[in-house]
Amino acid sequence: MTGNSVARQPVAPEPVTVTVARVVRPEEHEAFEQWAADVQELVGRFPGSLGSSLLRPGPASDEYHLVYRFSDDASLAVWERSSERRAALEQVSRLVEQERTARAVGLETFFAVPARPGPAWRSWALTVAVVLVLTTTFQLLAMPFVGSWPWPSRLLLSALYVVTVLRLLMPRLSRWLGSWLQGSRRR
Template identity: 60%
Template sequence: MQRRPASASTTPAHLTAAGEPVTVTVARDVRPEQREAFERWADEILGLAAGFAGNLGTSLLRPGPGSTRYHLVYRFADGESLARWERSTERQEALSRVEHLSDGADYARVAGLDSFFTALTPPRPGPRWRLTVLTIAVVFAITLAFQLLVAPHVASWPLPARLLLSATIVVVLLGQVVMPRLSRWLAPWLRGRR
């Protein structure tokens, strides 16, 4: 993610002309005493964005326990629609009222079909070894469960077929079911300092 002044027009040229959907995530660390004021402001700016031509939806993701990070998510039909929103006087005026509520902003953008599948990633990743340990533990658990529950029933299959089934189950469960949930639940540990 990139940290930029909130008042800057931040649409890269390659997204401005793109005819594909664009998703923008703006993460803000809100000062604890300003949470209520920030949520009122977020409702206002998301409502303004929702009224712009080309807007496909907006949402506010609130911080989990022990976090102060809010995520504002905007989806636009294309880079041109996004650029109009980012250059609008309504957005500029709204941004001028948020700086005292939070400590900076991190922007992330995804265009095209990727925007439908991209999850919010921790804006401040912690030590990589933690994600490695978590991944090994999850792959081990899924593989062990496969060996105990499924492998006996497919023992007569050819080795390539058994390996393909095992790999498919591990990858699907790892990427689509287990890791997304564990990454959210364990986010404070994953993002923690060494």
């Protein structure tokens, strides 16, 4: 060992947490909850499982979150590649309208603040560009029909349109442009 060498200790595997958000069809809540209970029992039988939980939707929502943890990536991979998981996913597909998955490593992920966002000007530029496109679209498509309305009514309709479409569009655009929005930080 030279003077510049540092002895490296083996790194202990860190727990992995996976959260799957599913928007469940309103008429399928009961069936989904039974499915989730069965899956939680199944996950618990896999080596390295540290437990799971189901977070139910709040009022006026159909989005459930199934959270499960494994002791390490290797244990999680065994679950993710299993025929039992594939069969469970086939069963649930008819109950849900939408699904997204998030994965975090390490115990600190339960307490950590979200990753620092990128330069604020990028979010500002994206928002300005989207609002410009939406207001232009409103002017071109809606104004021929509502141009004779009193200006407060036109303004209200325009605001409702822009805010509603922003609410639907911005999360998708933020995911799609995520690396640009966060900047080119190297870790």
